[in-house]
Amino acid sequence: MDATIEAHGLRKRFGATVALDGLDLAVPAGAILGVLGPNGAGKTTAVRILTTLARPDSGTALVAGHDVVREAEAVRRAIGVTAQNATVDEVLSGRQNLVMIGRLSGLRRRAAHARATELLEQFELTAAGDRIIREYSGGMRRRLDLAASLVTRPPVLFLDEPTTGLDPSSRARMWAIIRELVGDGATLLLTTQYLDEADQLADRILVIDHGRAISEGTAAELKAQIGGARLEVTLTASDRSAPLALAPFVSGEVRVSHDGLRVRAPVRSEPGLATRIVRALDDAGITIDDVQVHQPSLDDVFFELTGHTVEDDQDESVAA
Amino acid sequence: MRTMLRDVAVLTVRNLLHIRREPLQLSDVTVQPVLFTLLFTYVFGAGVLLPHHGSYNAFAIAGLLALNLTTSSMGTAVGLSTDLASGAIDRFRTLPIWRPAVLAGRSLADLLTASLCATIVALMGLIIGWRPEDGIARMLAGFALFLFFSYAISWYCACLGILSKGPESAQGLGLIVLFPLAFVSNAMVPTQHMPAVLRVIADWNPVSAVTAAARELWGNPNPSAAIGAWPMQHLVAASLMWSTAILIVFAPLAALLYRRRTTE
Numbered sequence: 001m002d003a004t005i006e007a008h009g010l011r012k013r014f015g016a017t018v019a020l021d022g023l024d025l026a027v028p029a030g031a032i033l034g035v036l037g038p039n040g041a042g043k044t045t046a047v048r049i050l051t052t053l054a055r056p057d058s059g060t061a062l063v064a065g066h067d068v069v070r071e072a073e074a075v076r077r078a079i080g081v082t083a084q085n086a087t088v089d090e091v092l093s094g095r096q097n098l099v100m101i102g103r104l105s106g107l108r109r110r111a112a113h114a115r116a117t118e119l120l121e122q123f124e125l126t127a128a129g130d131r132i133i134r135e136y137s138g139g140m141r142r143r144l145d146l147a148a149s150l151v152t153r154p155p156v157l158f159l160d161e162p163t164t165g166l167d168p169s170s171r172a173r174m175w176a177i178i179r180e181l182v183g184d185g186a187t188l189l190l191t192t193q194y195l196d197e198a199d200q201l202a203d204r205i206l207v208i209d210h211g212r213a214i215s216e217g218t219a220a221e222l223k224a225q226i227g228g229a230r231l232e233v234t235l236t237a238s239d240r241s242a243p244l245a246l247a248p249f250v251s252g253e254v255r256v257s258h259d260g261l262r263v264r265a266p267v268r269s270e271p272g273l274a275t276r277i278v279r280a281l282d283d284a285g286i287t288i289d290d291v292q293v294h295q296p297s298l299d300d301v302f303f304e305l306t307g308h309t310v311e312d313d314q315d316e317s318v319a320a
Numbered sequence: 321m322r323t324m325l326r327d328v329a330v331l332t333v334r335n336l337l338h339i340r341r342e343p344l345q346l347s348d349v350t351v352q353p354v355l356f357t358l359l360f361t362y363v364f365g366a367g368v369l370l371p372h373h374g375s376y377n378a379f380a381i382a383g384l385l386a387l388n389l390t391t392s393s394m395g396t397a398v399g400l401s402t403d404l405a406s407g408a409i410d411r412f413r414t415l416p417i418w419r420p421a422v423l424a425g426r427s428l429a430d431l432l433t434a435s436l437c438a439t440i441v442a443l444m445g446l447i448i449g450w451r452p453e454d455g456i457a458r459m460l461a462g463f464a465l466f467l468f469f470s471y472a473i474s475w476y477c478a479c480l481g482i483l484s485k486g487p488e489s490a491q492g493l494g495l496i497v498l499f500p501l502a503f504v505s506n507a508m509v510p511t512q513h514m515p516a517v518l519r520v521i522a523d524w525n526p527v528s529a530v531t532a533a534a535r536e537l538w539g540n541p542n543p544s545a546a547i548g549a550w551p552m553q554h555l556v557a558a559s560l561m562w563s564t565a566i567l568i569v570f571a572p573l574a575a576l577l578y579r580r581r582t583t584e
Contacts, residue, residue, distance in 0.1 A: 051414050054584035076416040086410035091341050092334065103330045104415045106323065132341065148411075 004187040009059035019045040021211035034202025042211035043191035080149030083160035139170030228269035234290040245284035331425025349437040374541025381445035382534040383507030394494035400481030401490040453539030462534035472566035478574040510543035523549035526562035
């Protein structure tokens with residue numbers, strides 16, 4: 001086992017609530033793991049244990065080779081943490097926060113000031129550096145939060161929902177910054193409830209629900225788990241032969257709407273799929289108004305894995 | 321050892337910056353002393369008769385110090401519970417710092433704030449006619465007794481702050497406990513005319529011991545000298561014993577409660 005972050009069988013309960021129910025995870029050096037799950041899935045508890053803020057009831061975890069319970073001090077030297085419940089100091093200025101964290105992490109006064117200036121510049125906060133955090137916008141605050149976890153250039157980073165509550169442009173900006181970090185070779189564990197965020201940033205994605213891992217893989221592997229793409233064709237006129245014409249491409253159940261105009265089916269992904277479908281329908285003499293091939297999104301994967309339905313489909317089922 | 325001191329120093333400065341930026345906390349140690357001094361000496365002063373026609377203003381300053389220091393130590397409870405609720409302390413806990421520095425930095429910042437508060441009360445006193453009559457050494461000894469007491473009480477308030485659910489409840493809890501402590505004492509009026517039960521409490525109240533000790537050291541009117549209760553006959557000893565006892569009980573208790581509160 002030479003993962004930089006690894007956990008085995010983490011269990012944690014708060015009273016009657018089971019927050020973690022035997023969670024395993026591993027992040028190799030230099031990789032980004034996206035931990036994806038809905039509210040209450042146990043993401044924050046997992047991060048709190050891995051960053052030494054909470055102790056597991058059972059199970060073990062190693063970060064940078066150190067046990068998070070027995071060698072908490074050594075773990076703290078190796079990590080940077082950005083979490084919504086372990087925040088920067090609202091009453092101090094951005095610069096004062098960074099200097100304070102530098103000093104508390106062992107930097108000398110001069111080095112702490114130099115590093116603060118550098119980070120403010122890197123995060124485009126120089127102009128706001130001497131204003132108190134309370135006057136920052138949500139995006140600025142989150143950037144400072146992230147900067148604060150980078151003061152000592154830690155090799156291991158934990159970002160707990162780094163963009164929750166941000167507007168789209170601030171999110172895009174955070175993503176760009178996080179991608180840059182990864183370029184620096186840090187090992188990163190990122191939690192999120194946004195599927196596109198995990199898709200954008202993470203090498204591998206761990207889907208958790210009710211305190212345990214329910215699936216893990218690259219975004220592509222997870223998408224492959226639920227089969228290929230989804231096809232949706234809108235016919236010009238109802239035609240009972242449409243399912244037959246589509247049969248060579250279809251990998252499951254074909255659904256036709258009440259008026260017989262819309263046909264939907266899961267299909268096997270392959271290059272040039274849309275072109276071949278249009279051609280096959282044309283050969284069968286069927287004219288169409290619209291054809292769409294959706295590659296599966298992580299949303300589809302997530303709902304598939306957690307058992308929630310994506311949408312309430314009222315189409316009739318027809319055997320292919 | 322050096323890194324421990326550095327952690328304490330960094331967190332002390334951080335807490336002082338907080339007090340400077342929080343209007344409410346700042347006014348507790350700056351505006352309130354001025355206001356209390358004026359209110360008590362001009363509004364109440366005329367109605368309180370001291371034995372031997374002593375000057376109420378000279379009598380009142382030690383009491384005002386006790387009043388201001390005791391009630392402003394609520395800031396410890398509020399500050400600590402704010403830090404616990406806001407996640408500031410969680411951030412510190414992810415850093416490789418000396419763990420007790422969080423509490424030590426808090427109590428040290430409060431000691432420095434208390435010194436500022438004491439200075440303002442003393443300056444107000446000088447303006448309204450109070451004088452330490454018995455020399456600089458005894459004047460400083462009186463202030464030292466007050467600051468020691470204030471430091472001890474801040475550990476008690478640290479316990480309240482850790483136990484309370486949030487800043488508001490810390491404030492409420494502090495008010496309920498600290499106001500009776502400050503007022504059921506000889507701070508603003510001689511205890512002689514209080515109802516019997518209240519008088520016994522007041523004569524054994526640590527606030528009374530410190531206040532009367534300072535009056536004695538400063539050569540100010542001290543009606544408590546005529547009271548037979550042990551603390552009133554051994555003022556300096558009683559005041560040191562009270563402060564030491566409070567410190568010995570509440571400093572380790574605060575450390576224990578803090579540990580429990582930050583262990584999940």
